[in-house]
Amino acid sequence: MALIVHKYGGTSMGSPERIRNVAKRVAKWARAGHQMVVVPSAMSGETNRLLGLAKEVSPAVQTPAVLRELDMIACTGEQVSVGLLALALQAEGMEAISYNGWQVPIKTDQAYTKARIESIDDARVRADLAAGRVVVITGFQGIDGDGNVTTLGRGGSDTSAVAVAAAMKAAECLIYTDVDGVYTTDPRVVPEARRLHTVSFEEMLEMASLGSKVLQIRSVEFAGKYRVPMRVLSSFTPWDIAIEEEAKSGTLITFEEDEKMEQAVVSGIAFNRDEAKITVMGVPDKPGIAYSILGKVADANIDVDVIIQNVSHDGRTDFSFTVHRNDYQRTVDLLNKDVVPALGAKEVLGDTKICKVSIVGIGMRSHAGVASTMFRALSEEGINIQMITTSEIKTSVVIDEKYMELAVRALHKAFDLDQPNT
Amino acid sequence: MALIVHKYGGTSMGSPERIRNVAKRVAKWARAGHQMVVVPSAMSGETNRLLGLAKEVSPAVQTPAVLRELDMIACTGEQVSVGLLALALQAEGMEAISYNGWQVPIKTDQAYTKARIESIDDARVRADLAAGRVVVITGFQGIDGDGNVTTLGRGGSDTSAVAVAAAMKAAECLIYTDVDGVYTTDPRVVPEARRLHTVSFEEMLEMASLGSKVLQIRSVEFAGKYRVPMRVLSSFTPWDIAIEEEAKSGTLITFEEDEKMEQAVVSGIAFNRDEAKITVMGVPDKPGIAYSILGKVADANIDVDVIIQNVSHDGRTDFSFTVHRNDYQRTVDLLNKDVVPALGAKEVLGDTKICKVSIVGIGMRSHAGVASTMFRALSEEGINIQMITTSEIKTSVVIDEKYMELAVRALHKAFDLDQPNT
Known part of the structure; x- marks a missing residue:
C-alpha cells in the first residue's frame, strides 16, 4: 500500500x-x-x-x-x-x-x-x-x-x-x-518519434523549457x-x-x-517558433555593452533567451539575442529609442522568421562530438545556423523558421531516435 | 457619511x-x-x-x-x-x-x-x-x-x-x-397593484412566506x-x-x-399555487391523531402548511392539511401505507388543483371585521372557501385554483389597495 x-x-x-x-x-x-x-x-x-x-x-x-x-x-x-x-x-x-x-x-x-x-x-x-x-x-x-x-x-x-x-x-x-508520455520529439513533425520509457529529470527540465508542452x-x-x-x-x-x-x-x-546507463546520448529533439531574433549592429566593443543593452530590456520585463556577442572588428561588434515574438516590437522600439543613440550603435536588425531547435540528452555530459554530429546533420540538409547556444545537456541552434521540420527530422534520424533502445 | x-x-x-x-x-x-x-x-x-x-x-x-x-x-x-x-x-x-x-x-x-x-x-x-x-x-x-x-x-x-x-x-x-419594490399584489394579476413606499417587517415576513418572491x-x-x-x-x-x-x-x-399609523389595515394580497391539499377521512377522534398523522409526514422531511381538523361526527373526524405539490404523491403514498391502516382511517383524498390566497396587514391586529370583509368579497364572486387559517396579521384561504386571479382582484379592490394612501 x-x-x-x-x-x-x-x-x-x-x-x-x-x-x-x-x-x-x-x-x-x-x-x-x-x-x-x-x-x-x-x-x-x-x-x-x-x-x-x-x-x-x-x-x-x-x-x-x-x-x-x-x-x-x-x-x-x-x-x-x-x-x-x-x-x-x-x-x-x-x-x-x-x-x-x-x-x-x-x-x-x-x-x-x-x-x-x-x-x-x-x-x-x-x-x-x-x-x-x-x-x-x-x-x-x-x-x-x-x-x-x-x-x-x-x-x-x-x-x-x-x-x-x-x-x-x-x-x-x-x-x-x-x-501517452514524453516523446523523442513531436510526433506531428516526425512520425517515427518514439515514446521514452524513462527520461531524466534534467532532460525533462530542458525539454520543458525548450518548448515541449x-x-x-x-x-x-x-x-x-x-x-x-x-x-x-x-x-x-x-x-x-x-x-x-x-x-x-x-x-x-x-x-x-x-538507470540511464543504456540510454542514448541524445534523448529528444525540442523546438519552438515562439522567438524572434534581434541584432544591435555596430556596438562599440567595450566593457559593459551586454549590460547596457540587456539591462534596458530586463527593466521592461522582457525575457531574453539565446544571447550571442560576435567577435569585434575595428573596435565594433554586433550583439544578438532572442526574445518571445510577442515582445519583439516592444524590444525593437525600446532599443531604437534608448539604446542605439546612447551607445552610438549603428542600427537594430530583427527577424521574426526564426526557430530554435535543440538536442537534449544527459549523455552529452560524457560524450564528445555530439554537437558536431548535430552541425553535420544540419549542414548536409543545407540549413544555415544563425546562432548556437549550449548547456551541459543540450545544444540549441537558431535557424530559419522554414527549415524547422526538416531540421527536426534530420536530427531525429542522425541520433537514431527512431530506434528503440530504452 | x-x-x-x-x-x-x-x-x-x-x-x-x-x-x-x-x-x-x-x-x-x-x-x-x-x-x-x-x-x-x-x-x-x-x-x-x-x-x-x-x-x-x-x-x-x-x-x-x-x-x-x-x-x-x-x-x-x-x-x-x-x-x-x-x-x-x-x-x-x-x-x-x-x-x-x-x-x-x-x-x-x-x-x-x-x-x-x-x-x-x-x-x-x-x-x-x-x-x-x-x-x-x-x-x-x-x-x-x-x-x-x-x-x-x-x-x-x-x-x-x-x-x-x-x-x-x-x-x-x-x-x-x-x-422596483414590494407591491400590494403581483401586478401581472392585478394591473392596479401599487408599489408600497413602506411595509412593516412583519408584513414582509408574511408576504415572503406566502409566496411573494x-x-x-x-x-x-x-x-x-x-x-x-x-x-x-x-x-x-x-x-x-x-x-x-x-x-x-x-x-x-x-x-x-x-410610521404605519396612516397605513391601510391590509397592506397586500399574497398568493401561491405551489400547494396541494390532502384529507385523511374517517379518523377516530381521539387524543394524538394530529401527531399520528403529521409525525409520520414530518419524519419524511415534508413540510406541512395549513392544517385543519374538522368537528367530529360519531367519534370520527376528517383531518386536512396542505403540502408542497412536489411532495404530494410521496405524502399520499406514505399515508396510505403507514397511517390509514394503523389508525383505522377510512381513506385519503387529495386535490392538487388548489391555491392559497392571503391578506396581510399589520393593521389587522387592531381592526375587527377584516376577515369577514375578505369572506364577503369572495362570497360575492361565488368562490367557495375550502380551508381557512389565520395569524395575528394575515388571513389565508384555500380555494379552487381556477378562481385564484379572480379572488386576488376582488380582494385587492375590497381593501382599496388600488387607492394611494401610503
Whole structure:
C-alpha cells in the first residue's frame, strides 16, 4: 500500500462523462489498496472563459489589485472540478472529500497569477487518508500569508500535484494527460518519434523549457528538488486496464543516473517558433555593452533567451539575442529609442522568421562530438545556423523558421531516435 | 457619511455590461462619501449551470458528504461575481477588494446547502473601509467551524447582505433587484397593484412566506431580529440618477409601528399555487391523531402548511392539511401505507388543483371585521372557501385554483389597495 498522487489535466476533466471515467480510474487504484490524493485541473476551456469575462468587465492595467481579482475569478474553475470529482467518486461508492488550496492549506507568496508554493500542511489530508477517504485537492490554487487567494500560473496544476506529492512523500506522482508520455520529439513533425520509457529529470527540465508542452517547467523543477518520482501517462487508456500495466505505462521521470546507463546520448529533439531574433549592429566593443543593452530590456520585463556577442572588428561588434515574438516590437522600439543613440550603435536588425531547435540528452555530459554530429546533420540538409547556444545537456541552434521540420527530422534520424533502445 | 450595504441579484449581475453598471452605481454612492459594502449574487443562470453539472456527474442520494460537495461547487458562482465586480469598480477608478465568505469570515453551522449564519467577524472589512476601499463580499457563502465551505440556500445572498449589514451596524441595506419594490399584489394579476413606499417587517415576513418572491424569508427574519433598515429597489433605473432620489425609491421595510399609523389595515394580497391539499377521512377522534398523522409526514422531511381538523361526527373526524405539490404523491403514498391502516382511517383524498390566497396587514391586529370583509368579497364572486387559517396579521384561504386571479382582484379592490394612501 502506497500513497499515490494522480493529476488530471483539463481535457481529462472536460465533461461529466470524462469526470466519471477519472473517478473510476482513481477508485480502481484506491481499491487496490493505495492511499489516493487527486489533483484535477479546471474543465478544459473554463479558465479561458473566466478570464474572458474578466477582460470584458475590465480591460484594465494589471496592478496587484487587479491581479488579485483575476486570481479570485480564475481559481473557481479548479474548485468546481474538485467538487465534481469528489461527487463522481462518491457515486462510485468511495468516500471522497474535496479541498481548495486554502483549506489544505497550500501556502504561497503573494505574486498573484504566478505565485510560488512556500509550504504545504498535510495534517488534514493525512487524517482523511487515514479515515479511508480519497482526497481531491484543487490544482493551480494557493493562499498567501494574508489569506488572499493566489494562483500558480498556467499549467500550475502540475506543480500543485508535484508539490503535494513532495510534501506527503508520495511513492509516485502520476500526471494523466492527453498524450501517452514524453516523446523523442513531436510526433506531428516526425512520425517515427518514439515514446521514452524513462527520461531524466534534467532532460525533462530542458525539454520543458525548450518548448515541449507536456509539463509545466516548475513542476519538473519541484520534482527534481524533492526527488518526487513522476510519471506522464494518458488518461485516455480504458480506465479498467490492469493496474500493473497502467503503472508501467507512459514515461517515468527519473533521478538515478544508473538507470540511464543504456540510454542514448541524445534523448529528444525540442523546438519552438515562439522567438524572434534581434541584432544591435555596430556596438562599440567595450566593457559593459551586454549590460547596457540587456539591462534596458530586463527593466521592461522582457525575457531574453539565446544571447550571442560576435567577435569585434575595428573596435565594433554586433550583439544578438532572442526574445518571445510577442515582445519583439516592444524590444525593437525600446532599443531604437534608448539604446542605439546612447551607445552610438549603428542600427537594430530583427527577424521574426526564426526557430530554435535543440538536442537534449544527459549523455552529452560524457560524450564528445555530439554537437558536431548535430552541425553535420544540419549542414548536409543545407540549413544555415544563425546562432548556437549550449548547456551541459543540450545544444540549441537558431535557424530559419522554414527549415524547422526538416531540421527536426534530420536530427531525429542522425541520433537514431527512431530506434528503440530504452 | 454612512456605512451602506448594497445587494445585487443575479439578473443585475447578468452580463459584463450589467456588472459595469453596478460598479458605476456603487461608485456614485462611494463618491458621495458613503462607506460601501457590496454583496452580489452569482450571474443569473450560473448556479443552475453548476448544479446541473453536479447532477450529470452524480445523481446520487443527498448524503452530507454529497451536500458538502454541492456547496463547494455552487458557491463558485458568487466568487466569480465578487471578482468581476471588484475589477469593474477598479476600472471605475475605485479601490476595491473582494472576499469570499471564508475570508471575512462569515461563520455558519454545518447544514450544507441551507446553512445558518452564526457570526460575522467584521475586522478585516472595517480595515478596508477605513483605508478607503469598497468591499465586495460573496453572498450565499459561509464557512463552518471545521473550515468547510457552506451555502445558505437559494436566495441566500439576501440573507448574507442583511447579516453583514447587521454585523456592521450599517445605516441601511439596499436590496437591488429586477422589480422596483414590494407591491400590494403581483401586478401581472392585478394591473392596479401599487408599489408600497413602506411595509412593516412583519408584513414582509408574511408576504415572503406566502409566496411573494421578492426577498428570501430568512433575510427578512434577520432584518427583523437585528432591526436592519432594508430597502428593496430596482437595479434597472439609470445608474446616474440623483442619489437623493434613489435613496427614497423602492420599498422601505420598517420596524417602527408609528410610521404605519396612516397605513391601510391590509397592506397586500399574497398568493401561491405551489400547494396541494390532502384529507385523511374517517379518523377516530381521539387524543394524538394530529401527531399520528403529521409525525409520520414530518419524519419524511415534508413540510406541512395549513392544517385543519374538522368537528367530529360519531367519534370520527376528517383531518386536512396542505403540502408542497412536489411532495404530494410521496405524502399520499406514505399515508396510505403507514397511517390509514394503523389508525383505522377510512381513506385519503387529495386535490392538487388548489391555491392559497392571503391578506396581510399589520393593521389587522387592531381592526375587527377584516376577515369577514375578505369572506364577503369572495362570497360575492361565488368562490367557495375550502380551508381557512389565520395569524395575528394575515388571513389565508384555500380555494379552487381556477378562481385564484379572480379572488386576488376582488380582494385587492375590497381593501382599496388600488387607492394611494401610503
